[in-house]
Amino acid sequence: MSPGKNSAHRHQLFYGWVIVGLCLVNLTVVFGVWYSFSVFFIALVREFGWSRASTASIYSIFIVCNSFSSPLAGYLLDRFGPRLVMPLGGLLLAAALVLVSTTQSLWFFRLSYGLLAGIGASFMGFTTNSALLSRWFVRRRGTAVGIAFAGIGLGMLILVPLAERWIAALGWRGAYLCLAAVVTCVALPLNLVLARSDPAAMGLEPDNGAQPRSRRGRPSGKEVRIVNPAWADQPWTLARAMRTHPFWLMMGAYCFGSLCFQSTLMHAASAMVDAGLALRLAGLYMGLVGMFSSVGKMLFGYISDGLGRELTNTITSVICTLGLVAAMFISPEQPYLALAFVVLFGLGYGGATPLYPAAAADLFMGGSFGLIFAVIFLGNGVGGALGSYAAGLLRDLTGGYLYAFLLFIASLWAACLFIWKAGPRKVRRMARRASS
Numbered sequence: 001m002s003p004g005k006n007s008a009h010r011h012q013l014f015y016g017w018v019i020v021g022l023c024l025v026n027l028t029v030v031f032g033v034w035y036s037f038s039v040f041f042i043a044l045v046r047e048f049g050w051s052r053a054s055t056a057s058i059y060s061i062f063i064v065c066n067s068f069s070s071p072l073a074g075y076l077l078d079r080f081g082p083r084l085v086m087p088l089g090g091l092l093l094a095a096a097l098v099l100v101s102t103t104q105s106l107w108f109f110r111l112s113y114g115l116l117a118g119i120g121a122s123f124m125g126f127t128t129n130s131a132l133l134s135r136w137f138v139r140r141r142g143t144a145v146g147i148a149f150a151g152i153g154l155g156m157l158i159l160v161p162l163a164e165r166w167i168a169a170l171g172w173r174g175a176y177l178c179l180a181a182v183v184t185c186v187a188l189p190l191n192l193v194l195a196r197s198d199p200a201a202m203g204l205e206p207d208n209g210a211q212p213r214s215r216r217g218r219p220s221g222k223e224v225r226i227v228n229p230a231w232a233d234q235p236w237t238l239a240r241a242m243r244t245h246p247f248w249l250m251m252g253a254y255c256f257g258s259l260c261f262q263s264t265l266m267h268a269a270s271a272m273v274d275a276g277l278a279l280r281l282a283g284l285y286m287g288l289v290g291m292f293s294s295v296g297k298m299l300f301g302y303i304s305d306g307l308g309r310e311l312t313n314t315i316t317s318v319i320c321t322l323g324l325v326a327a328m329f330i331s332p333e334q335p336y337l338a339l340a341f342v343v344l345f346g347l348g349y350g351g352a353t354p355l356y357p358a359a360a361a362d363l364f365m366g367g368s369f370g371l372i373f374a375v376i377f378l379g380n381g382v383g384g385a386l387g388s389y390a391a392g393l394l395r396d397l398t399g400g401y402l403y404a405f406l407l408f409i410a411s412l413w414a415a416c417l418f419i420w421k422a423g424p425r426k427v428r429r430m431a432r433r434a435s436s
Contacts, residue, residue: 014208015196016136020148022194023129026086026288027151029187030125032159033093033117033179037062037289038269039164039283043172050106050271058106059266060385061114062121063258067381070121074374086119086191089123090183095178096120101173124187127377130357131370135198138206139305141361145354146301153297153350154291156265164283178271197305228427240377246363247376249422254356254379256302257415260320261349262384263391265289268327268341271401276332285338289346296350301358309359309427313352317416320348321409328405353418362424389409 038057045055076085096117103109122128129148137144159179166175199205227230234240241247268289272282296316304312323345326337359375364372391404 003230015202016144016199016206016208019132019136019192019196020144022190023133023148024080024151024154025190026124026129026187027126027149028155030093030121031152032155032163032181033097034125034177035064035119035286036160036163037113038188038266038286039160039167039279040172040175040180041266042270042273042279043167044109047172048106051392052395055394056266056388058109058114058215060389061110062118062164063262063384063388064369064381065115065118065124066122067378067384068402069119070127070377070381071371072374073123073128074131074370074372075121077131078370080289081197082128082132082195083192083197085128085189086124086195088398089120089125089128090191092120092123093117094120094180094183094188097176101176101180109118124191126380127374128370130361131373132195132197134357134361134365134369134373138365140207140310142301142303142305142358143298144301144409145358146297146299146304149297149301150294150350152353153290153292153294153346156293157287158290161283161287164280164316168280171208173379179358182271219356221433225429226383226427227425227429231363231427232365234366236364236372237368238371241364242375245421245422247372250360250363251376251379251420252358252366253415253418253422254377255383255415256411256418257352257356257383258429259383259411260324260415261352262380264324264327264345264349264408266343266388267292267391267395267401268403270395271327271405272330272338274395274400275330277330277338285342286362288342290348292343295352296347296352297354299347300351301354304355304358306427308419309355309362310420310423310425312420313355314361314416316348316351316355317412318348319344323348324405324409324412328402351409356404359419359422359424362428379406 041055041059044050045052073085073089083424098111099112099116100109103112130145133145133148134141159182163175164178166178170178196202199208265286269279269282269286272285273279277285300312300316323343326340326344330337330341360373360376361369388406390407391401394404394407395401
């Protein structure tokens, strides 16, 4: 590309921000469906009389299938691009939701929602959008991922309360048909029209090739510093990545982090109802968790670009822990504790979410990152599935969620330790620009 053309591109809207907007919509839809299960959970227990552990097993199977189909999703993304993979995921997810609306048994629910919806959500969800964003952004990776991942919180804010209202008005079967319509009418056409594989396919560069600038328009005093060139210059493949300690440490971080986050989001509404809150209020609170998580994703994604992934994640872990402690003592006489949980857990969980894929990209960015990250993401399935089922089992055995929340806190700090040990700061970090 000639210097003149490059300069012209820099004065236009960088298409990478269109990709950020598309990923935000994808994650809003996928995770709105995902986390709405927390309100369907109570409706299913009431209608079928299933135990909490048996009902939670549906969600556990969903997470396992979502995570274990991620390597396939990552491979297909690397091979065929997002304009095939994302719409295919939308079709599978919509079909699964239609099938769910016809279910009469636990095994069919596990098959349709757990298996099919889990695969569909994988193709249009966390791993594929993370890998796509990492192709378009390097210096602003944390910021871009944070903005796009705010869609997870928006999905909770918009679709979880809507699902609760649809359940009240149409029953849970009708509510699932409404969610299928959202996937079909919103996510599918946008991906078919807007998705692009990488900036090179459009004659562009990551971050639009622009140098970092301060708020006043002058060149910024910071730049991406390659701390370990020998590591960063590796042509990373899955086999090569799997022979390193950071690969397994990142998988462990995802396992323990997911055990905390996924299990909390699965059972929080049920815990609130157990504590004496109305289901409608619990659904509203879960939506507000989504709102604050969106703030956390954008704020801490931006902060991590300067402060580093590890230190930023430690800050979010402290905030999230305070929210979980508040959740342990929610009661109708202490409504401020529910609000404290909403704000603190929302900010902490939201802030941590973009740090994991950004840290993985700092370590293993390359032509096979989609597949590498998808395999790392398998840890998410193991932790989320085990934690969701274990929390339901603890609730059945003890009659409350106290021990489950203690488990969540311990897992959160194990994940924090694993990210420090993985050390993305030892490969890439923001540093002060050397004066010329």
